[in-house]
Amino acid sequence: MKVLIIEDDPLHRSYLHEAVRAALPECDGVVEAENGGAGERLARDWKSAHIVMDLQMSPRNGIEAARTIWKERPETRILFWSNYSDEAYVRGVSRIVPVGAVYGYVLKSASDDRLKLALRSIFIESQCVIDREVRGMQQKSLGNINGFTEAEYEILVDIALGLTDRAIAHRRSLSVRSVQNRLQQLYVKLGVYQPLGNQGDDGRFNLRARAVAVALLRKLLNHNALERAEADLTTWLARQPHN
Amino acid sequence: MKVLIIEDDPLHRSYLHEAVRAALPECDGVVEAENGGAGERLARDWKSAHIVMDLQMSPRNGIEAARTIWKERPETRILFWSNYSDEAYVRGVSRIVPVGAVYGYVLKSASDDRLKLALRSIFIESQCVIDREVRGMQQKSLGNINGFTEAEYEILVDIALGLTDRAIAHRRSLSVRSVQNRLQQLYVKLGVYQPLGNQGDDGRFNLRARAVAVALLRKLLNHNALERAEADLTTWLARQPHN
DNA sequence: CGGGACCTTGCGGGATCCCGCAGAAAAGAT
């Protein structure tokens, strides 16, 4: 068995290396990559079916790398080892995991033992391991109590990118009014809605901008998610009939 | 000499501990804190004049901690040891460093030796040490070539928080029109400006929202900066004559 | 003192946003 490590921080990388060697004595080869792009290449060359990677690298973050790796070989097992349990990350990962795939998500703050246990569970026992905290995030986001529909999330991303209602309507094949409806829902769910009528108020917010702000503060969006969205947007723009 | 380490990642913390011991044999005491709040308290109790800390912790990130520490004892020497050279961080730091204070900013990606050298320079030689990359950022941001005025940065933060023009005008004691002028400048500098006239275009952006998006993508703003700004905003709101 | 560079402010208008209202279409439920 060979294991591929994709992690940009050298300290964490060597720690991971150590942990892998200790937890998986049957492992007979460990390779390291220090960003997503290199990771994809190594995964291809080595045909490695066992990967542990960080999210948040550059260039090519973990989610992008995982997507292309899984696209090429869906049975690959990936353990995500990340600092954060931002909803943006969790959602980003669960959006790209292939059906039936074995994967894991553990936080860097987890103990030594938990990491090693996760390694064995995923690579040997073929069992998914998701950190409690992350799992909580997942349920909050999927089970729609206080959670966001895919549609709502999508429109949130669109306004975060700075698109106008019309542009969004075009992109998502909707009428402008529908876009505005979704926006209204979003405002309500984010607790940004203005109860209407209090206009002497100086502390008034621009709902559209405010929505993005609270989404960022709540880590519903983060830098990574924005980057991915921006990339998607530009490719979409490129394939549009010019003007 | 005593040294205080403020860093949330245990791996990095122990690495730092090691580096301090190796670089500063004359040091006779190292204490560790794992977030800004604890760091402030320890700094007060220990009256430590030598601190090395991460930015990006929670609760109480490095900048907040440094501000209160420097407010209480401006001669404290602080080495910031961070993953990123985001303009938001660099600007945040240089905004709070007291005149004549000795401090440093080195990236975690720097070599072992550089870190140790920085430790000696700052704590022994009383000399500031700023990483090349960070220094570049600083000059780009202060030397106004492709840089942002304090005024422009301020208004950027305000729209990122979701304030309306009127609210900003009130907060900053300007007329609404002046706010809009500053916004226009900002749009130009961010390369978001719409040359006027092409209205058949579907790929149109909402300038206000788009400005925030590119600021985030360029790391002119980041999550930390937003949090600080949001905190400032709420205290400001609280002290306003109600409604 | 006059001229120039810069910032601020008001005015006006076109574009966009926000959203209540109500009919049409789609998806489920009984």
Add this chain to the structure above:
DNA sequence: ATCTTTTCTGCGGGATCCCGCAAGGTCCCG
């Protein structure tokens, strides 16, 4: 098949945003 619930859609209007135009104001330089 019919009813209910949800979503999509157009219309209209008030608020906001974006910005060209032009009239001061301040500061500095010659």
